[in-house]
Amino acid sequence: MELRAVSRPHISLLGDTRRGWGENPMRAQIVDIINKTLSSLVAKGELPEAVSEANPPFTVELPKNKDHGDYATNVAMLLAKPAKKAPRAIAELLVANWVDPDQIIVQSEVAGPGFINLRVNPHALLQIIHQVLGEGDAYGLAKESNGEKVLVEFVSANPTGPLHLGHARGAFTGDAVARLLEAAGYEVTREFYINDTGNQVLVLGRSIYARYQQAHGHDVELAKDAYPAEYVKNIATSIQDQDGDKWLSASEEQWLPYFVQKGVQTNLAQIKKDLENINIPFDSWFSEQSLHESGKVAGLIEAYASSGMAYRAEKPRGAEERVRREDSKAAQYQDQQAGGLFLETSRFGDDEDRIIQRANGTPVYLAADLAYHIDKIERGFHRMIDVFGADHGGHVPRIKAGIQAAGKDHSDLEFLLVQMVRLMRNGQELRFSKRAGQIYGIDELVDEIGPDAARFIFLMRSANTQFDFDLDLALRQSNDNPVFYVQYGHARTTTLLRRAAEASIPFDPKSPPAVADLEGLRLPEERDMLKKMAAFSDILQGAAKASEPHRLIYFCQELIALFHGYFSKYRATERVISDDIPLTLARLSLVASVKQTLKNALNILGISAPDHMQAPDAPSEDE
RNA sequence: GCUUCCAUAGCUCAGUUGGAUAGAGCACUGGUUUCCUAAACCAGGGGUCGCAGGUUCGAGCCCUGCUGGGAGCGCCA
Structure with a gap:
């Protein structure tokens, strides 16, 4: 008789042993023995048939307490309900009836509420050495692809400046997740989404232009929201070297696209260099601009409108009911929404509807973001992981809602929110003001503490907790580190x-x-x-x-x-x-x-x- | 106000998806090298797992409420 259910146990330690993944040889053998023993007990009528259908997610794990043997399993406790027997009684049955032809289990006992503690044959453990040395660099890693394609999108920093410390945790985390998935048998694509259009890059272009004018001796002031840092000056002077003063007399329509393009190109090249320096490769650089050029953004907006998911109005429905803080920026910008096209994201769990297209017909960034995610979904990945900074957490419900509004399924899309890091030196937090042009670049960090220490410390903590990055500790070449x-x-x-x-x-x-x-x-x-x-x-x-x-x-x-x-x-x-x-x-x-x-x-x-x-x-x- | 992440030893954090007496590093105290690397090791003290309920054989972990902190709540990205 074949016990269908228990021949496919769910193991809490994960790692389905049938699929060619790297497996824990010890655990796999013990699981096998447990299954065979249960099977024989049911066949002998010692345990009821219901046990076969229970399929409990039992564990086989290393106990914390050494007195509990080499391995411990909770299988008896989980079978108590379906078997209608006391956990300890089930455990006793198992212990007395092991189906263990290779004599892996040399000692077993029932403990506590019904745990089974096992001692295993030393021979079985020694085989690990042959497995490790035999497989070498492949030991532990998946033996073959599991056939699942994963897209990991991370960093995706605006091309308005070099990578700074705020990007570091996301960069290292995203890269490590990608490596982890590759090692676990997934086919991974690493993607960088480039926000190469929109307001931020226009600000960048104007900042460069202002520096360009200054470089020619003109006394112009930087706009309030401008990027003032040194790299902006460098881009300006390189344009000056190349083109002289030819843009001084040009109109904004003429110079702006050129300055934006120069700025984006230069910054993107720098970002790529920074990432290469810390050994973070990408397979795909996905341009937001390309979504506009291919008509995907316009097409999506059209689809929303024709399916009745979007409506034109003076303000989003329900927004007036929402309690806003007095200093809310929403209130500030509310009048600018008049006549725009609103997407009914509130029907899918968002706080309120969101504008996706201005009254004058130009799409807003959310539209591009949705077109991007829908494009991702259509590319056919089994899993898609977005590594976001916690400050972008507010996007998640909108993106999910927008995907649903387009009639798509977002259940394969995961958001990994990487929490903020405080950089500490001499016991004090280091703050960097982008406004004032202060930037602590990833390259500076790596120069200071080395690439391994930087990676290790960023990866040491779970991504969803904030932590303090202690520069002094990382710098100390001592046992604190x-x-x-x-x-x-x-x-x-x-x-x-x-x-x-x-x-x-x-x-x-x-x-x-x-x-x-x-x-x-x-x-x-x-x-x-x-x-x-x-x-x-x-x-x-x-x-x-x-x-x-x-x-x-x-x-x-x-x-x-x-x-x-x-x-x-x-x-x-x-x-x-x-x-x-x-x-x-x-x-x-x-x-x-x-x-x-x-x-x-x-x-x-x-x-x-x-x-x-x-x-x-x-x-x-x-x- | 709403969304979301978090709260575990003096500090920084784990806790294997609900299991046995809650762990590690740092800091503190004491010890270990004629000996394969002392950037190491060993021992010790240190806890109401934020608070209160609930779910069940069993809760640091799941549910509800509360308190406190971070992040977000814009046609910026």
Whole structure:
């Protein structure tokens, strides 16, 4: 009899083991044993048929408490209801009837309210080493594509200036999410949406023109909302060098498009350079302008109008009922909406209807944004992730509503809102005023603390919590600094392997000893590392599904903490490299596995795994 | 006022989608190197998980309300 339901368990640690994803070999084997045992118990009439249909999302996880064995499962508690039996009774049944031909489970006991604590055969754990070393750089990563296409849109900074610190968290987060998804088996496209039209770029063009006039000795003042910074002057002088004074006598209709284009081009080139410098590639640069030129924006507006989703009015319906703050900018701009075309986003959960086209027929940015998202949907991705700054969170309901109003489905569209970061130096917040032209660029940050530390610290925290970026801490090349801790651990593993080679120990990570010859690895710390490494693919899949790179950072820290502890504790007694050659080979295999797993995890995050660390107090060898 | 994110150790934050006695780093106190990298390790103190209800075998996690903080509430993007 085939137990359909329990042969397809939902595992809370995620990672469907049937689909060629990297899998946790230990967990997969235990899940299999549980399923087979349940199946046989139902067949023998010990458990009711209802158990087969329950399909409970049981867990097989590493218990926090070491007294609880190697692995623990809550399957008995989840089956209590369908089986109409006490959790502990079900657990007892399982424990007494394991269908375990390979003898993976060497000890099991019922604990607490009905947990089953398991101890597994050391042999089974040792196979992890062969898996890690055999798969090398591919260990933990998806073996093949899962066939799902994902679009990650991130940064999408206005081409009105270089990237600054406000963009950094979104940039690193978006890149890490993209890397995470790739490693988890998705086909990822990284896209940058360029707002190369609209008011902001006009302001930019006028700012450049004002600087251009000043460069020719004209005493003009910058507009209140102008961009004053140095890079604007540089663009102005480059136009001056190229074209001389030919634009001074031109009318605004003549010079504005040219200055806008020059500004956008220059800034975009700078943005691309900044992103390349921090190793963030894009597959696609999507121009807003192109949506206008292709008629997609106009077409969408037309579609809204003809489907009755948009109406022409003096003001949006329902807006007068809305309580506005006295200083509301909406109130300020309300009269400008008169005669515009309004989209009924309020029918789909938005606060009020939104204008999409002015009285004079020109579309507003929301229309382009909607055309862009609908274009995305039509490109046929399984998942679309927008990485937004928290200050753009207000867009989300409008975009969703607009998509629904167009008769499309937004359920595959996810918004990852990256919260604000406060940059701290000397215990005080650093504030940068764009108005005053102060900019702390991403390039400056990376110059100051290095690319790995910048990435690590931005990725260390869950994206939806605010945090303080402590520049002093990031700068300190000391043990306060978590990125060094992890990288130092990797360097330590490398050193061990190098020492072994220097001692002419015949170890080759590509052909580790047979499992039977790894049996010397009996220390509890050694088993802990094996279990942790086995969980890598589960962590990766969970992080990818949830778009949470910080889970991988924690994994790196936890794995290397086990290694550091192991190394220090036994350095005087159970050394990795000893006269016992078989044991040395076994331990080197373990060390090589830790190195490989850590390297793979860091690589997914875009952080380097150095083989050497320069001690901070040591004199530099280069001088 | 509305939307949204957040509130866990002195500080910065995790908490594996509802599991067992809530964890880590920093800071503090004490200890560890004739020995494979001390950028490391070990030990110790430190908690009403913002408050109050609810859901169930079980809640830091889910629901409701409240308090406090961030962000947003424009034809800007």
